[in-house]
Ligand SMILES: Nc1ncnc2c1ncn2[C@@H]1O[C@H](COP(=O)(O)OP(=O)(O)OP(=O)(O)O)[C@@H](O)[C@H]1O
């Protein structure tokens with residue numbers, strides 16, 4: 001289980017995450033929604049330590065990080081390794097082929113031997129349906145294909161938690177659909193997944209739990225149906241705005 | 244053109260070209276290689292904000308870019324002997340030109356590194372890479388591709404700038420020309436000739452540069468970044 005307790009994050013004077021506490025259950029899919037600037041990305045980025053929270057505790061299956069103390073670099077790194085991140089803008093390495101993108105982490109960070117890494121990467125390429133693109137460079141791939149490679153790159157690290165930050169926002173609906181389809185499949189498997197999205201029909205389909213973030217606080221959480229049935233004015237307003 | 248002019252030009256052509264092959268080109272090449280290595284180190288120190296060293300590098304770039312190259316040459320060659328440091332002309336030239344390239348090209352590298360989107364650092368970090376791994380495996384290969392064309396420009400400039408070394412008695416092309424002129428009193432012919440040889444060198448290099456840029460297969464985005472760096476250098 002991923003336990004977040006009283007997490008605070010400031011950017012200068014801007015108090016972006018306010019005492020966030022949240023339990024994310026293993027093998028479940030959690031969807032984070034909320035209006036722009038509410039702190040969804042920041043929360044996700046705190047979970048894999050792309051941002052360092054100012055205070056609070058994150059506990060992943062017994063490994064505890066207390067941000068009110070200074071955390072050594074190597075502790076941070078080994079924590080980050082256990083999470084995988086998929087970005088809105090893919091962020092594939094443009095000087096590496098699809099295959100090289102996927103094996104980069106396993107070879108460089110996990111110190112796997114190259115042959116094993118390639119075998120596993122080929123398996124992942126099949127998994128995301130892009131076996132024939134192994135030697136293509138990112139700029140030779142469509143946005144949807146790039147994002148699927150980016151997902152394979154994250155999966156190659158065998159992360160315990162998979163984080164998606166608006167994985168289809170940079171894609172037109174058709175290409176987005178192939179990525180959403182893939183994420184949907186992953187959510188049925190044993191992955192622990194956290195997704196930030198504005199796509200509510202997708203949220204309804206994949207989520208075990210939906211978390212509504214507003215101005216750096218968790219305003220509500222529950223199953224999709226719970227949330228829509230809450231008749232919370234702010235949530236209803238938000239949802240109607242998206243339709 | 245009369246026969247005497249042709250004779251003067253043909254007689255002096257080989258000695259000047261030889262000075263180019265024996266001094267101008269080696270001086271340029273060695274200083275460029277050393278200077279570029281220095282530049283890369285300085286850029287990495289500055290981008291990584293290494294404490295103390297970062298400030299020293301900043302100071303170094305500020306001083307070198309803010310003073311004339313000729314003054315630097317004079318300082319090292321004529322000034323340092325006053326405090327007992329006597330350096331032979333060629334080593335002095337290599338040193339000053341390397342230090343100069345180190346400062347100017349560090350700005351090229353730095354701009355190239357800073358032009359790589361933040362998302363590249365983040366993607367590398369998210370894989371759990373250490374800072375040196377992020378830099379060496381992900382950022383520098385991309386930055387180097389962008390830095391290459393501007394670096395080549397500074398190489399071409401250096402070929403011409405080495406003519407300043409005539410002032411510290413390195414017998415490169417300009418000093419050789421001056422010496423021949425002192426004998427034949429034909430400054431107009433002689434400086435046209437040496438100018439022509441420099442032009443020849445630079446034209447060849449420009450050709451090589453064009454070929455190299457074709458082979459780099461730059462994306463429009465990379466071209467834009469390169470343009471920006473070139474503009475900032477000019
Ligand atoms: N690196 C940063 N430096 C300073 N402020 C930041 C930084 N990143 C985010 N912020 C600020 O933190 C707040 C929350 O940003 P965040 O990106 O987490 O919002 P979000 O909910 O993901 O929004 P969106 O739906 O637009 O992606 C915003 O006010 C933003 O301006």
Ligand SMILES: [Mg+2]
Pocket residue numbers: 040041042165
């Ligand atoms: Mg966001």
